[in-house]
Amino acid sequence: MSVTDELYQQVILDHNRTPRNMRRMEQPTHTACGLNPLCGDEYTVYLAVGADGLIRDASFEGHGCAISKASASLMSLAVVGKRVEEARALFEAFHALVLGKGEGGGQACDLGKLRVFSGVWRYPARVKCAALCWHALKGALDGQPTTSTEDKL
Ligand code: ZN
Numbered sequence: 001m002s003v004t005d006e007l008y009q010q011v012i013l014d015h016n017r018t019p020r021n022m023r024r025m026e027q028p029t030h031t032a033c034g035l036n037p038l039c040g041d042e043y044t045v046y047l048a049v050g051a052d053g054l055i056r057d058a059s060f061e062g063h064g065c066a067i068s069k070a071s072a073s074l075m076s077l078a079v080v081g082k083r084v085e086e087a088r089a090l091f092e093a094f095h096a097l098v099l100g101k102g103e104g105g106g107q108a109c110d111l112g113k114l115r116v117f118s119g120v121w122r123y124p125a126r127v128k129c130a131a132l133c134w135h136a137l138k139g140a141l142d143g144q145p146t147t148s149t150e151d152k153l
Pocket residue numbers: 036039040041064065066067068128129
C-alpha cells in the first residue's frame with residue numbers, strides 16, 4: 001500500500017468514526033433518501049438552499065458501512081458554501097472519480113479531500129457505497145424523494 005493510499009484510508013476511517021454533519025435538519029429546503037440494497041446503506045440527505053442558490057447547510061442521517069458514512073460526511077463538508085450548479089458539477093466529477101474515469105471526468109472541479117475515494121473503482125462493490133450519498137444529493141436537488149443505487153451506477 002502506498003503512502004497516499006494509507007493517508008486516504010486514514011481520512012476515511014476518521015470520517016467514519018467521527019462523521020461531520022450527521023444530524024437531522026429541522027427545516028431543509030431539499031431532502032432525499034438514498035438506498036444501497038447491496039450493502040444495506042441507507043441515508044437521508046438534507047440541504048438548506050438560500051434564495052440566492054447558495055447551499056447554506058448540508059447534513060445527513062442514517063446508517064451504513066464505513067465507506068458510505070465517510071463519503072456522506074465529506075460530501076456535506078464539500079457542498080456547503082457552493083452554488084447548486086457547483087454541487088451538481090461536483091457530483092459529476094465525483095462520480096467520474098469513483099468509476100475510475102479519471103479525476104473530474106473532464107469537469108473543471110476541485111475535488112479536494114474527495115480524492116480519498118480515487119482508488120475505490122478497483123472495488124466495484126464499494127463504488128455504490130461511495131456514490132450513494134451523492135445520488136441522494138442529486139435526488140434532493142431534482143425533487144426525487146428516494147434514490148436507489150440499484151437503478152444506477
Ligand atoms: Zn456500503
